[in-house]
Amino acid sequence: MNLFICGNGLDIHIGLKSRYINYREFLEGRGENIVNRLKAFKYCNINEEDMTWNDLESNLKLDYEGYIKEYLDLFNRPRNKPGVRDSEEKLRKTSDFGLSDFTNNIYQFTGELFWQWLVYMYNKEKIQSIKGKYDHNTSDLSHLKNNKEDLFINFNYTRSLEDVFEIQDKQILHIHGSLEKRGVNITLDDIINADAKMWRKIQFGSIDNNQDDIEDYINGLNISANNNYFNVEELKYDLIGFCNKSYKDITYNYSKLKDFIKDKKVDKVIIMGHSMMGVDLKYYENIIMPILNDSIWEIYYYNDNKEAIKFINKFSIPKDKVRLIAW
Template identity: 30%
Template sequence: MNRIRKGEIHTKLVICGNGLDLHVGFKTGYRNYRDYLANDRLTHGGRAIPIIEESDFFKTRKGDCWSDLEQSLTFDGKKYIDALVYAYDRDIDPNSADNSHNQIKAANEVQKKDPKDIAFQFTNDWFYEWLLNEYYGREEEVRNNYHGIVRDITSCPDNLYITFNYTPTLESIFGVDEDHILYIHNRFPYKPKLPFSSDDLLNDIFESGEKRFQFGSINNQIDEWIKYLKSIELKSNGKLMQLSQVEKDLQHIGWAFSKNLKCNYATMKSFLKEALIDEIVIIGHSFLGVDEQYYRDILVPMYKYKKWTFYYYQSDEMARNFIDKYGINEFDLVAI
């Protein structure tokens, strides 16, 4: 890796998304995760589905790919605060049945769609457990049976890789050196690199891993939510609603459903520093979806006049739209 960073070797930059895992044979689509959550024998995550998919605190989802889901996790913090105020900022008169009934009804409506209790589990704990079991339950089969074009793409030992996946597919299936890979949104552990061995390896991995993925929207404005919250003056005695607790809940929701773009920009720039990239290769990534800003702000400005190769499934429409939007002159479109 060091010799590349010193500018001695020209190489390709390969960018991967979940489409790579699907292509080689893993069942890692959102629908697969949703089915896992809905199975109450495995998890109690079924209660998260209506909150994520139906709550009007989130944006409407337009499709079933991960990019669509992550964009929909843009949270309307102000609407959430207003709903809490309406439900809880009142003093209950024990002599007024109507007052009590209305408060309970309003509170129940908020609680049904309040994501604070499932936020971290949905984007991390449940997600981590599902992905870990899916990946390592199928890893050997995929490694032995996949003989497609990606093996040729990853055969050069000098390539660099940016992966938006949380899985170690590049390492475990294709033998790519970990030092050549940037896991921009974190990942779960690659088991051959772990310092232990037991009969319950998956449980050991689950317990040892840093279960913190960057999963969600880049548009959650936590500071704006807190600013709006602090402008609220409660009319009640505060027994049913405490602004300090709401602030903690907002920070928790924002943290669970957001990506740290500023930090990731610095990490990506550092990873690419001094590398002599001749070609950009994209496999299975929604480059016009939730992660487009990485291309707009870093990758296109750095490599616009290099060759770009887009591997696509079924339709090349997204790739052509990207090419037109960013003025890419030298490109190949390859169906896989």
């Protein structure tokens, strides 16, 4: 049995405009200024236009140590100190500390707007066109068509495996969620209820925005703020609110991933367009490699094989058990 691990490179390869730059173009085409608002917040690094999804999720990490340090420098002073007449309201409206506004922007960016782009990008007409291209046995992905023997871990939110290659749902684990089966037939209801659907179906955010880490860090500072311009619990509340809107807890997926691949007779692992050494590396470290380390590995790559080589070296995969395939 083969185990296919599919990333965004597969969707790009079959013709979907599913890069991060395509999402940005969608937002700009609708007159959304949200990317510029996110770029203006200096405690996350969302500045590069040519980022990949992997880069984006890494850069959504909040520099909470830098944020807290500057926050304390500004607010951790007595209200009644002579010469300090700035009002608390004025201080809290400074552009550098607009965390509540940034949290709302992130919530839209990784939630409602992202869902709307997915259903716009993954439309019925486009999928039917792509499906026609792969409805014969001469394509480079003919081994996927009507595949009823193998297993698939899909890191994409799309259902291209099901809709284009007619692979059965039971063979596929959408590790971070996916569009509903009817997603290709988008309705007005889908748009109106995009926010609720998004958070029910999709995991999108940074693996580093963990509220427990932030709470531990603040508690370790032993801040005394009696009669000062801020409250420690309010600071925690604001930061945790951001984490709740921007955190992707991949450890939540460990058990279902383990159950999906354990006790299966997987002879070969085939990685197609997935960034193994990025934010998803922990899946390999903690679940996939401990179970499937003795398997044969085939890795499809774009442009260069540097990441594949790093992956092979990291896990000491023998040369006679790995094959690199240029896409």
